[in-house]
Amino acid sequence: MEAIAGLVGIDPFELWFFFEVLIGGLMSGVMYALVALGFVLIFKASSVFNFSQGVMVLFAALNFVGFIGLGVPAWASFILTMLVMVALAFTVERVVLRPLVNQPHISLFMATIGIAIFLEGFGELIWGSSIKPLDVGIPEGAVFMGDAMIQEADLFAAAVATVLVAVLALFFTYTRIGRALRAVADDHQAAMSVGIPLNTIWVIVWSVAGFVALVAGIMWGSKLGVQFSLAILALKALPVLILGGFTSIPGAIIGGLIIGAGEKLAEVYFGQMVGGAIEEWFAYIVAMAFLVFRPQGLFGEKIIERV
Amino acid sequence: MNDSAAQPAEAQDAQAAAPTVGKQNRIGEVILRAENITLRFGGVKALSDISFDIRRGEVRSIIGPNGAGKSSMLNVINGFYQPQEGGIWFMGKTYSPMRPHHAASNGIARTFQNIALFKGMSTLDNIMTGRILKQKASLIEQAFYFGRGRSEEIEHREYVERVIDFLEIQAVRKTPVGRLPYGLQKRVELGRALAAEPTLLLLDEPMAGMNLEEKEDMSRFIIDVNEHFGTTIALIEHDMGVVMDLSDRVVVLDYGSKLADGTPDEVRNNQAVIDAYLGVAHD
Amino acid sequence: MFYREAGQFKTTYAADQQLLPIPMDKWFVIAVALFALIVVPMIGSQYWLESILLPVLILSIAAIGLNILTGYCGQLSLGTGGFMAAGAYMSYKIATNMPDFLPVWAPILGGGLFAAAIGVVFGLPSLRIKGFYLAVATLAAQFFLSWLFQKVPWFVNNSISGVPSAPSETIFGVYVTGAQASPEAKYVFVLVFVIVLALLARNLVRSRIGRSWMAIRDMDIAAELIGIRPLQTKLSAFAISSFYCGVAGALWSFCYINTVEPTAFDIDRSFQVLFMVIVGGLGSILGSFFGAAFIFLLPIVLNNVPAWFGLTLATDVVSHLEFMVFGAAIIFFLIVEPHGLARLWQIAKEKLRLWPFPH
Secondary structure, X not given: OHHHHHHHOOOHHHHHHXXXXXXXXXXXXXXXXXXXXXXXXXXXXXXXXXXXXXXXXXXXXHHHHHHHHOOOOHHHXXXXXXXXXXXXXXXXXXXXXXOOOOOOHHHHHHHHHHHHHHHHHHHHHHHOOOOEOOOOOOOOOEEEEOOEEEEHHXXXXXXXXXXXXXXXXXXXXXXXXHHHHHHHHHOHHXXXXXXXOHHHHHHHHHHHHHHHHHHHXXXXXXXXXXXXXXXHHHHHHHHHHHHHOOOOHHHHHHHHHHHHXXXXXXXXXXXXXXXXXXXXXXXXXXXXXXXXXXXXXXXXXXXXXXX | OOOOOOOOHHHHHHHHHOOOHHHHHHOOOEEEEEEEEEEEEOOEEEEEEEEEEEEOOOEEEEEXXXXXXXXXXXXXXXXXXXXXXXXXXXXXXXXXXXXXXXXXXXXXXXXXXXXXXXXOOXXXXXXXXXXXXXXXXXXXHHHHOOOHHHHHHHHHHHHHHHHHHHHOOHHHOOOEHHHOOHHHHHHHHHHHHHHOOOOEEEEEOOOOOOOHHHXXXXXXXXXXXXXXXXOEEEEEOOOHHHHHHHOOEEEEEEOOEEEEEEOHHHHHOOHHHHHHHHOOOOO | OOOOOOOOOOOOHHHHOXXXXXXXXXXXXXXXHHHHHHHHHHHOOHHHHHHHHHHHHHHHHHHHHHHHHHHHXXXXXXXXXXXXXXXXXHHHHHHHHOXXXXXXXXXXXXXXXXXXXXXXXXXXXXXXXXXXXXXXXXHHHHHHHHHHHHHOHHHHOOOOOOOOEOOOOEEOOEEOOOOOOOHHHHHHHHXXXXXXXXXXXXHHHOOHHXXXXXXXXXXXXXXXXXXXXXXXXXXXXXXXXXXXXXXXXHHHHHHHOOEOOHHHHOHHHHHHHHHHHHHHOOOOHHHHHHHHHHHHHHHHHHHXXXXXXXXXXXXXXXXXXXHHHHXXXXXXXHHHOOOHHHHHHHHHHHHHHHOOOOO
């Protein structure tokens, strides 16, 4: 590192600092990506943009922490929460998706906003709205890479995310269910006509998204405590999706990394010039600029319109 | 306006075979020329070096097997697709490429293979959108509904009502078009194109999905539009009876190339066309 | 039986084109407007005027604005709050720096025009992006504008607190804005805006520009091919919609909350107005009013319902229940009546036509 610094002509400490900010940004990017994964799954399989994914993260975390609070051991809480998420998937499919099956996508999108609001109220009604700390044994120390400080928890999250992504990517590409999911995303009616059970597929997809939400919730919750702001973080996943493409799992990861890193770097290096708090909007403006030049994102599918 | 149904095929056949003096006078100078159009989508060549012309007042059919590039050709004339090579010459100017608003403002209107109506609006409103380029009222006049905002609405409403009368769709003028049966939707789409008072009307499979009566009605409308309004028509159609009876000249496309170009009789007897598309009658 | 359409024939197109071609409708609307203008301020209590009617009316203007953009032109927008903020802050700037002879509605319209310009800028991406993607671009507008008005002190004349009070303006010596104005005065002031703006909106949506908006919404490719210019049409929708939102924002600050603060125009506001438009009915001016009333009053009603049943619930429990009912109501409307309360109103009128006969 000192050698590179010497080459470029900057103070090595500055370079380490840059590195630290970069890594920190990448790590938070991984967290965003975990949330974005849930979006991609549901969108890939049903062309529904599930606005409530963020609240699902919160909801899953609330249940997990709640069960632990009742004295249930962590592994059992995980299973119980998964059951809750599957039940949620069933309910959503029955009450929301089925009646709206042939409506334009925009209606489904707005329905997921309704789900988000409902879940928020419901989750907090049952478990309360105070901040709950979460400790499942994720390492909490920090390691040093040269002069840059990196949180162990972030490294752990990165590892988990990698595994998750690999598993999901394999699932979608090579299994029968994965193929069926992709068929459903392309054309509901065509999928039905070849015998793919739409309703089962949706329950499966929303359950998997629930699983991803739970994992993300545990990661984020360990870091920040389980509280309402987790849901707002989810809004940040939107620029991630735009960058990566709505239908691409690797895109979600790469998009997350870029947004996470870009945000932190922009805040640190440019934020001071304009009064700070750039993180509020930086990701969105980047996403917007991206949309204008490459609407399908880095890895998404290009849509050709025919008359 | 013709009140009788379209004449049976044999009578019209006789009419086409011996063109009347009136018909020949109707056809005028060349108004559109497709010049060496080549259109590619990625590696696929939809159109290869296509050239043909259309004369004022005639009914020009474009025929050929599915995938031959007929709709693509119309889309190029319309400005929806921009060809990689070649251009469109229309009424004195060459456009390469043609853009949709050039086409529309120069008097080219069209209907679509899969109906492209505005499903959220009524029949009347849909046809009124055809008049949009002729409306010049400013924002303020529209907002306060005075001056040109008011007078234009009424004036264009009158014209649209005449189109509605012509197409005999008065009963459904206030119905949202999404609720209309297929045949009526096709008529409304024709109405929207007619409302623009086009010089050249492009019809993409206007008879698709219609039964015999509906086809006769649509044929009658097309003939009336051509004869009474003097509109030049370019027509894509698969029903050979319709094509041979209605057209003055025919262009045959196959795999993006031009196979033949001439009167219906010439094309009907062209060996290459028979091999590629028409086939022979079996006893 | 009470409501007749039979026998109402028109002999000129001009007559058929009227805003309210059925005389019964016309007189009803005029009666309601007069009632609202004259009778209500006299009999309404301060609470009703100031805390119920005033905010609902102002939010109706914003809902009309969003309806123009999303309901009529099909461009989904989550940036309503940001455009309202633009209107509020610029109106404040103009009001506190303008010469005295300018009438009180000038800064409000000025704020609206500024918001319209902002709307055009953030509408530019709509040329290339549609649907949810555009919604995300409007989110960019929302967050950026929120941040901007907090960080740039020029708008609030470099005030120390950053949250100044609304200016007190008068018409003919009567205070109509700011803390000194009476509820009646503010109510009538806002109502005039509402009536005028609603009429203008109604005229716009049924004229050439309204048809071009709807054409873009329904099938933008076909619209382009008949000569409608997509970018100009979308930008006009953004501009006019943002104008309405800007005026609503200015009135919100000047007449309702009596301060100019950013939290009134945050992402929650954007969602609130979006829900008003969904529940009220996309593509309906009347629906904007219904939706505004419903969404604004729902939390208030929910707050009072437990009391009617004799239950006392903790405030946070009530707020959680509100969320649940809210979310459920959105889903309910989308499933049962995607065209919203406006359509339900139409159905009710149709039933009324036949009453007491079943069909």
